[in-house]
Amino acid sequence: MNIGLSSDRRSNVSxxxxxxxxxxxxxxxxEVQGQGYVGQAxxxxxxxxxxxxxxxxxxxxxxxxxxxxxxxxxxxxxxIAFYAALIEAGILPEEELPTYGMDDSRMPMSGMASYTPGxxxxxxxxxxxxxxxxxxxxxxxxxxxxxxxxxxxSDGELGEGSTWEAAMSAAHHGLDNLxxxxxxxxxxxxxxxxxxxxxxxxxxxxxxxxxxxQRVDGNDIDALVAAFDAARGHDKPQPRVIxxxxxxxxxxxxxxxxxxxxxxxxxADEWQKALAVLDEEAPK
Amino acid sequence: xxxxxRARKYQPRTVPEGQQATSAMIASLEAEGYDTxxxxxxxxxxxxxxxxxxxxxxxADLSKxxxxxxxxxxxxxxxxxxxxxEQQLMAxxxxxxxxxxxxxxxxxxxxxxxxxxxxxxxxxxxxxxxxKICCALPGLTSGYGPSHQATEDIAIFRGLPGLAxxxxxxxxxxxxxxxxxxxxxxxxxxxxxxGQVANVLQKHKPDYQFKLGKAQMIRxxxxxxxxxxxxxxxRALDAADDLAAEGIDxxxxxxxxxxxxxxxxxxxxxxxxxxLVVAENHTRIGGLGEAIAAACLTAxxxxxxxxxxxxxxxLEAGALPTLHDMYGISRRxxxxxxxxxx
Numbered sequence: 157m158n159i160g161l162s163s164d165r166r167s168n169v170s171x172x173x174x175x176x177x178x179x180x181x182x183x184x185x186x187e188v189q190g191q192g193y194v195g196q197a198x199x200x201x202x203x204x205x206x207x208x209x210x211x212x213x214x215x216x217x218x219x220x221x222x223x224x225x226x227x228x229x230x231x232x233x234x235x236i237a238f239y240a241a242l243i244e245a246g247i248l249p250e251e252e253l254p255t256y257g258m259d260d261s262r263m264p265m266s267g268m269a270s271y272t273p274g275x276x277x278x279x280x281x282x283x284x285x286x287x288x289x290x291x292x293x294x295x296x297x298x299x300x301x302x303x304x305x306x307x308x309x310s311d312g313e314l315g316e317g318s319t320w321e322a323a324m325s326a327a328h329h330g331l332d333n334l335x336x337x338x339x340x341x342x343x344x345x346x347x348x349x350x351x352x353x354x355x356x357x358x359x360x361x362x363x364x365x366x367x368x369x370q371r372v373d374g375n376d377i378d379a380l381v382a383a384f385d386a387a388r389g390h391d392k393p394q395p396r397v398i399x400x401x402x403x404x405x406x407x408x409x410x411x412x413x414x415x416x417x418x419x420x421x422x423x424a425d426e427w428q429k430a431l432a433v434l435d436e437e438a439p440k
Numbered sequence: 441x442x443x444x445x446r447a448r449k450y451q452p453r454t455v456p457e458g459q460q461a462t463s464a465m466i467a468s469l470e471a472e473g474y475d476t477x478x479x480x481x482x483x484x485x486x487x488x489x490x491x492x493x494x495x496x497x498x499x500a501d502l503s504k505x506x507x508x509x510x511x512x513x514x515x516x517x518x519x520x521x522x523x524x525x526e527q528q529l530m531a532x533x534x535x536x537x538x539x540x541x542x543x544x545x546x547x548x549x550x551x552x553x554x555x556x557x558x559x560x561x562x563x564x565x566x567x568x569x570x571x572k573i574c575c576a577l578p579g580l581t582s583g584y585g586p587s588h589q590a591t592e593d594i595a596i597f598r599g600l601p602g603l604a605x606x607x608x609x610x611x612x613x614x615x616x617x618x619x620x621x622x623x624x625x626x627x628x629x630x631x632x633x634x635g636q637v638a639n640v641l642q643k644h645k646p647d648y649q650f651k652l653g654k655a656q657m658i659r660x661x662x663x664x665x666x667x668x669x670x671x672x673x674x675r676a677l678d679a680a681d682d683l684a685a686e687g688i689d690x691x692x693x694x695x696x697x698x699x700x701x702x703x704x705x706x707x708x709x710x711x712x713x714x715x716l717v718v719a720e721n722h723t724r725i726g727g728l729g730e731a732i733a734a735a736c737l738t739a740x741x742x743x744x745x746x747x748x749x750x751x752x753x754x755l756e757a758g759a760l761p762t763l764h765d766m767y768g769i770s771r772r773x774x775x776x777x778x779x780x781x782x
Contacts (some may be wrong), residue, residue, distance in 0.1 A: 268566075274721060277567070278536070278567055290535060291538070292539055294520065295538065298541065
């Protein structure tokens with residue numbers, strides 16, 4: 157399945173460096189606008205690094221290559237993180253980074269397919285992605301394609317009824333070509349997700365819905381690699397979910413310890429400080 | 441806290457002399473004098489799918505009630521039963537369209553427009569995907585009450601950019617729209633007529649052919665211009681026959697595509713000095729009538745304008761013939777209203 161991935165994209169050291177690069181780019185984009193969902197971006201950077209440099213098949217020079225794995229971003233406001241990954245993956249040119257959120261930019265604040273190469277869907281209305289992923293997985297099977305569908309969603313989206321319609325549907329149709337990734341940072345707009353509308357025990361819920369379930373530390377690259385490999389290698393005809401417990405603002409301790417909110421406050425002089433903190437711990 | 445009961449008091453009802461007792465289970469439309477065709481939608485789609493491999497069909501547990509079961513029987517491997525999950529129906533159709541297929545997503549009009557609206561908007565229309573949403577029980581074509589009466593589906597969908605809206609009149613419209621929906625490069629919402637569907641238009645105009653985006657004159661007349669869509673074109677043609685016997689000459693312009701509206705044809709006809717009546721099987725708010733009123737006023741065309749349509753209300757349950765009379769969309773009620781405006 158992984159033919160075409162270079163050994164560089166397989167190395168754990170390199171994956172840590174990729175995650176660092178994604179974090180760095182997200183902070184740079186946040187500085188452009190003076191704001192952005194950097195808390196989520198820092199938290200999900202390891203998941204994206206493993207996704208784009210270990211798990212998913214694609215051709216940077218041809219983002220619409222028919223054989224690619226479809227990687228759907230259901231959480232539109234995570235676009236800042238996703239653009240960072242697309243730039244790191246060579247799908248978007250790095251020179252566009254300073255245009256983030258600007259008029260005429262291909263990188264709007266919320267991810268939309270009509271703006272950005274490599275963006276497979278217009279997210280943002282939360283709870284859309286998994287359902288669309290089900291349809292794409294059905295379509296790929298119809299075409300006899302071996303490509304996979306990844307759907308990256310948030311724990312907040314577990315509150316949407318449509319997520320569970322999709323979960324039931326994926327299992328009913330035996331979609332073993334679908335891998336759902338839940339970024340469980342336990343944070344949504346009004347507070348902790350588990351205090352808004354608790355989805356716990358989320359692993360048992362997915363199991364009961366007929367999924368192959370793994371729950372991992374979403375900031376542990378080795379654990380993520382193992383989970384993606386197990387999801388790919390699983391031999392039962394059922395959809396797969398990887399629930400990734402992540403830490404908002406991961407990698408920048410002074411932000412991690414700040415009162416965490418959905419939209420983390422970063423002062424004008426703190427963007428450069430955040431980069432400096434990241435750089436101190438930069439992996440090779 | 442106590443809340444006053446909203447349930448009605450029982451009132452014994454006697455059937456007036458000369459009227460038949462009717463019940464909510466009478467679901468067929470009154471369409472006297474017309475031949476009928478069985479399942480025109482399902483048969484047309486099954487036929488077209490033989491030569492177009494992109495076509496797939498999806499149902500949310502209503503294939504038998506949308507005539508999609510005919511397609512499912514002919515092409516079982518291309519039929520997806522999505523279960524009673526309309527949001528997922530639309531999302532899956534979007535996903536299949538992303539992969540190059542042309543999905544026909546079918547359910548009842550109330551569920552597509554009310555329950556699944558965000559998915560039709562964001563998963564389908566915003567992406568410009570060629571999903572064909574075909575829905576039974578449009579407007580007042582069910583006696584089950586507001587849960588099944590899609591009296592505002594067009595108002596809901598008209599505001600959605602890029603979504604074409606079709607309201608067919610009869611079996612010819614329904615069958616002929618299928619290939620046109622497929623040829624149209626984008627999403628469509630089509631109201632369906634199912635089961636035994638009357639053949640109306642070719643009886644009045646033998647060379648009639650459905651054309652997406654076009655309004656067509658079915659009957660000429662010098663006193664009144666009725667512009668109508670859906671089953672109201674049948675009502676208008678029948679009422680025009682009745683009024684002709686009284687010396688009133690009614691033209692009927694059939695406008696099955698609500699969006700994009702054929703303003704060129706409508707304005708040309710509306711400029712001829714006749715009373716303009718728009719007739720629709722839909723609330724008078726936000727449908728064909730208001731669309732035509734806006735088009736006329738914007739163009740400076742100002743005929744005397746009247747609307748035949750459903751009131752701004754949740755409608756009663758009951759038998760369709762009774763309800764169509766009660767709400768002014770039966771043959772008799774249409775004729776009476778037009779006469780009263782002259």
